Amino acid sequence: MSPPAQVLILDDDRFFCHLVRDELGRAGLDAVAEHTLAGARETARKLHPDVVLLDNQLPDGDGLTLIPDLLRANEDAKVILITGFPSFDNAVDALRDGVHDYLTKPVDLEKLRTVIRRALRTGELERIEQVARRRSAEERDSSALVGVSAAWREVEALVQRFAAAGSPVLITGESGTGKSLLARSIHYAGPRAASPLLAANCAALPEGLIEAELFGVEKGAFTGAVATRKGLFEIADGGTLFLDEVAEMPPPLQAKLLSVLEDGEVRRLGSATCHPVRTRVLAATNLPPEEAVASGRLRRDLYYRLNVLRIHLPPLRDRPDDIPPLCRHLLMRLPPGRGARLGPGEERLLRLYPWPGNVRELKNVLERSLMLQDGAEIHPSRLLEAFALPAADLPAGGDETLLPLDELERLHIHRILRACDGNLTHTAQKLGISLSTLRRKLRDEPTAAT
Incomplete structure (x- = not known):
């Protein structure tokens, strides 16, 4: 109180x-x-x-x-x-x-x-208003796109091109690739940056409440509707509404969403009056939208309306060159991360991991590693439980495709190290070498170029 x-x-x-x-x-x-x-x-x-x-x-x-x-x-x-x-x-x-x-x-x-x-x-x-402005400034700062790969540069170019438009944007990509971050980047790079940016996860909202949440509700429309309330479309008027997991929206509401996109008007639940809105819609799905349409989860007409502009986020395993700058960026933003750095050889190991959870998994691994660190250096690769070289990186035969002996030795050492939960003494015993030899081999590992 x-x-x-x-x-x-x-x-x-x-x-x-x-x-x-x-x-x-x-x-x-x-x-x-x-x-x-x-x-x-x-x-x-x-x-x-x-x-x-x-x-x-x-x-x-x-x-x-x-x-x-x-x-x-x-x-x-x-x-x-x-x-x-x-x-x-x-x-x-x-x-x-x-x-x-x-x-x-x-x-x-x-x-x-x-x-x-x-x-x-x-x-x-x-x-x-002061809190909202501060939060907006923090969101703007956190919407920076980080990456150096050719695939990521293409994404950044599309963001700059689409930001100035008012048409819907459909963002696709696997879970954890950063679709909500991309939506923030589009909003803050465009002329609507000073207007509201609101988000709704269509998969997380209960089916009975999603209509009232998005489109608003009139007093008495249903039991518990004790007051008239605007929906997210009206609250974000003049700004941007990000609809995550749009393919999870119930089909009847997909039809209503299509109507809003076509007519620029929203009708609250229980009302006969339409209210004009100028809200830009950014939608995202981790399902291939064509498959969602074919299976009936996403209305074909809504797909065509959302797919005016489209950006696909490639998975992290397809852009390993982005892992080092992402690590530096995340370590700077995570609360205890300032001053922390990756240990010798870590960048190379992180590049080889397939990252099924994409950037979200990378952030979680770095955060956990920071919690467990004893010094300035962290070794997040030791926390990767299912570490394995992607099939494309395994030697397929022929002398020119075989990994060098020192690389095989290094990978084997780190597999044993992870199996021993990072315990150097147990790792040395499993490898049949002295503890000092193991420390020297870890210390002398080459550091990936930054």
């Missing part, structure tokens, strides 16, 4: 201060009264009031001269000027000096409560 709002009452009329303080106390507000500029300045410095009721004529000076001190104590404070000598010039000067609202004496207590509630609500909305 948040603490009550602090209200500072500054007026030389003690009876008025007492009356207002009691009234605000009954309303659940914590009010303190002062009668001089000096006393109010000290109280403001200690309490950091949310709202200040300020008389402009006080025994030791003009109340307006206190405003800079009040805003230094709390820059979000809302100052409400209460004066018994109203004039147009006085009101203009007060608003110019930073006054939030203006009342004249005698003050109606009901009106005063309304003005204070409105001031507190304004402050609350300003804080919400």
Whole structure:
């Protein structure tokens, strides 16, 4: 439960201060009264009031001269000027000096409560906006695309080309390849970057709630609909809505989604009125969309409407050159990762692993390795339980395709090391070599080029 709002009452009329303080106390507000500029300045410095009721004529000076001190104590404070000598010039000067609202004496207590509630609500909305802007900036920073491979450069080029458009984009790729990251990149690279970006996972939302979540609901539309509520399409109006796992959406709702894309209007559940929306849709699926259409999971007409622009994210196993920069990027972003680096030979081993979970698996392995590290170097390859060379990398015959002896030895050492859960003593015993020899071989392993 948040603490009550602090209200500072500054007026030389003690009876008025007492009356207002009691009234605000009954309303659940914590009010303190002062009668001089000096006393109010000290109280403001200690309490950091949310709202200040300020008389402009006080025994030791003009109340307006206190405003800079009040805003230094709390820059979000809302100052409400209460004066018994109203004039147009006085009101203009007060608003110019930073006054939030203006009342004249005698003050109606009901009106005063309304003005204070409105001031507190304004402050609350300003804080919400600050949080939203900070979160948006963090999301923008985290939407950077990381990779150096030719396949990834093609993806980046498509992102830049599609970001300026308003048409739907269909993002395909295996689970864990970064489809939600790509959606954020498209949004923040385009003209809608300052507008909302909302996301919904169609596979995670219950079938009975997904329609209300996306399209909104009118009061009384069903049991429990006690108020009218906008859906994500309306909330994201002017911005972007990312629909993940769109092929998991129930077929009747796919038809409604198609209608929104075609007409630019949304109709809330239980309503006969349509509301215009200018929301751009980015959709993603980890299923080959053509197969989803053939099996009946994805409506053919919706597929054609979503497939105006399309980006396919290649799996991590098809772009091993992206693994080193991804590791550096992820290690910098993971909380305990600053200053950590991959141990000798790790980049080469990570390149050889097939990564069935793609970038999500790489991030999880790095995070776990950071938790278990004893020094600045980490060895995530030791945590790969199903490590094996992809079939395409196995020697197929002929001297030119055989792996060098030192490479085979290194791979064998790391397989035994993983089987022994990273225990060097047990690994040396299994290999039939001394512990010092094992340490030397690990230390002398070549480091993959960065």
